[in-house]
Amino acid sequence: MSSFTAPKGTYDLIPPDSAAFTAVRDALAAPLRGAGYGYVETPGFEHVELFSRGVGESTDIVTKEMYTLTTKGGTRLALRPEGTASVLRAALQANLHRVGNLPVKLWYSGTYYRYERPQAGRYRHFSQVGAEAIGAEDPALDAELIILAAEAHRSLGLTGVTLLLNSLGDAECRPAYRAALQAFLRGLDLDEDTRARIEINPLRVLDDKRESVRRQLTGAPMMRDHLCESCKAYHEGVRDLLREAGVPFTDDDRLVRGLDYYTRTTFEFVHGGLGSQSAVGGGGRYDGLSEMIGGPRLPSVGWALGVDRTVLALRAEGVALDLPSATDVFAVPLGEDARRALFTLVTELRRAGVRADFAYGGRGLKAAMKAANRSGARYAVVAGDRDLGEGVVQVKDLASGEQAPVALTGAVGELRQRLG
Numbered sequence: 530m531s532s533f534t535a536p537k538g539t540y541d542l543i544p545p546d547s548a549a550f551t552a553v554r555d556a557l558a559a560p561l562r563g564a565g566y567g568y569v570e571t572p573g574f575e576h577v578e579l580f581s582r583g584v585g586e587s588t589d590i591v592t593k594e595m596y597t598l599t600t601k602g603g604t605r606l607a608l609r610p611e612g613t614a615s616v617l618r619a620a621l622q623a624n625l626h627r628v629g630n631l632p633v634k635l636w637y638s639g640t641y642y643r644y645e646r647p648q649a650g651r652y653r654h655f656s657q658v659g660a661e662a663i664g665a666e667d668p669a670l671d672a673e674l675i676i677l678a679a680e681a682h683r684s685l686g687l688t689g690v691t692l693l694l695n696s697l698g699d700a701e702c703r704p705a706y707r708a709a710l711q712a713f714l715r716g717l718d719l720d721e722d723t724r725a726r727i728e729i730n731p732l733r734v735l736d737d738k739r740e741s742v743r744r745q746l747t748g749a750p751m752m753r754d755h756l757c758e759s760c761k762a763y764h765e766g767v768r769d770l771l772r773e774a775g776v777p778f779t780d781d782d783r784l785v786r787g788l789d790y791y792t793r794t795t796f797e798f799v800h801g802g803l804g805s806q807s808a809v810g811g812g813g814r815y816d817g818l819s820e821m822i823g824g825p826r827l828p829s830v831g832w833a834l835g836v837d838r839t840v841l842a843l844r845a846e847g848v849a850l851d852l853p854s855a856t857d858v859f860a861v862p863l864g865e866d867a868r869r870a871l872f873t874l875v876t877e878l879r880r881a882g883v884r885a886d887f888a889y890g891g892r893g894l895k896a897a898m899k900a901a902n903r904s905g906a907r908y909a910v911v912a913g914d915r916d917l918g919e920g921v922v923q924v925k926d927l928a929s930g931e932q933a934p935v936a937l938t939g940a941v942g943e944l945r946q947r948l949g
């Protein structure tokens with residue numbers, strides 16, 4: 530072993546587990562590709578202010594969890610803790626909202642960094658697949674995104690995901706609600722940090738998990754009773770469309786989420802098998818974010834699904850993904866001439882679209898056959914000088930053990946046919 534290990538709160542993705550991870554990542558993105566979302570990729574770091582203004586000065590993400598650095602030129606950068614602010618920044622910078630149709634629909638997949646206390650399902654480096662629909666206010670767009678996430682979970686065979694849904698109101702109704710909530714919270718017996726939070730971000734207090742706080746929150750004013758008529762109608766619109774699509778949801782008044790940019794629709798996908806880090810994804814509408822980062826008014830909605838936690842959820846449910854093996858054919862040469870002939874055959878097989886591998890390192894037959902079996906290949910192609918003299922290779926079905934000679938010149942066609 531090297532004297533180094535992966536930093537705390539991180540882990541390496543290595544075979545064979547990495548195959549399930551990439552399959553999950555692909556499955557989470559697949560519904561988006563089929564719904565008009567274009568791929569976007571942004572840098573791993575951004576100007577610190579993008580996140581402090583976008584995600585919110587009072588959030589844990591900005592105050593405690595950002596990895597920041599100052600470049601030699603004095604620029605303050607942060608490793609991205611989330612994707613929404615970056616994607617919106619990129620769309621504005623490229624003027625996508627002016628040149629194309631609205632909404633601009635984008636999807637992304639990448640790694641994100643938060644200096645959190647590591648625990649099961651909570652890492653300092655984690656992966657998300659995300660989607661943002663920028664520049665339209667339409668309950669159908671919120672519903673579309675939620676339906677696409679539910680579809681991704683369904684396609685993976687997950688059955689234990691619950692969708693929690695809430696509305697956080699808008700610039701018209703939220704301020705009055707915020708004031709009413711603050712007045713209520715100021716009358717409670719709370720510690721100093723929580724009292725400070727009342728003044729900066731009172732909605733977050735509703736999200737406090739401590740029993741001593743939760744007990745006192747009974748009777749707190751709830752956003753649902755303070756929504757203005759247009760927010761109420763909008764939320765009903767989203768709920769109707771979800772019902773119509775057969776996507777079950779649970780109304781959750783206390784769902785406030787950990788990022789400040791949300792307005793109206795907010796949602797989270799939670800999984801019962803994950804302990805305290807139960808959110809496998811979350812998102813919502815962020816109608817004011819564009820203006821917060823210096824852009825025009827562009828009401829938008831999006832989500833991010835956690836790849837690491839989705840893998841854990843599958844494991845918790847005991848769902849084994851049907852993963853194709855990395856190799857279909859494994860070539861085992863016996864002797865120098867056979868090495869050259871089979872290496873050429875492997876190259877031809879790959880060009881013909883067959884996944885093929887080769888026994889490198891001049892190992893003996895026994896070790897090479899062991900490697901063939903371990904590779905997960907369906908067929909081994911074995912050849913020695915005598916086979917080549919007869920113009921054949923031996924094709925062995927590794928499951929049944931059956932072996933038969935096949936003409937070397939026709940081997941690519943024969944193997945392609947057998948593999949279907």
Ligand code: HAM
Pocket residue numbers: 610611612613643645650651652653654655656657659660661787788808809810811812813814815830831832833834835836837838
């Ligand atoms: P988020 O709720 O902070 O939202 O993260 C989305 C998902 O990323 C979480 O539900 C979880 O599955 C995963 N995740 C977050 N932090 C960690 C961690 N430390 N370790 C492992 N997984 C984690 C956002 O990031 C928003 N940008 C979502 C969004 C997009 N809202 C609108 N558009």
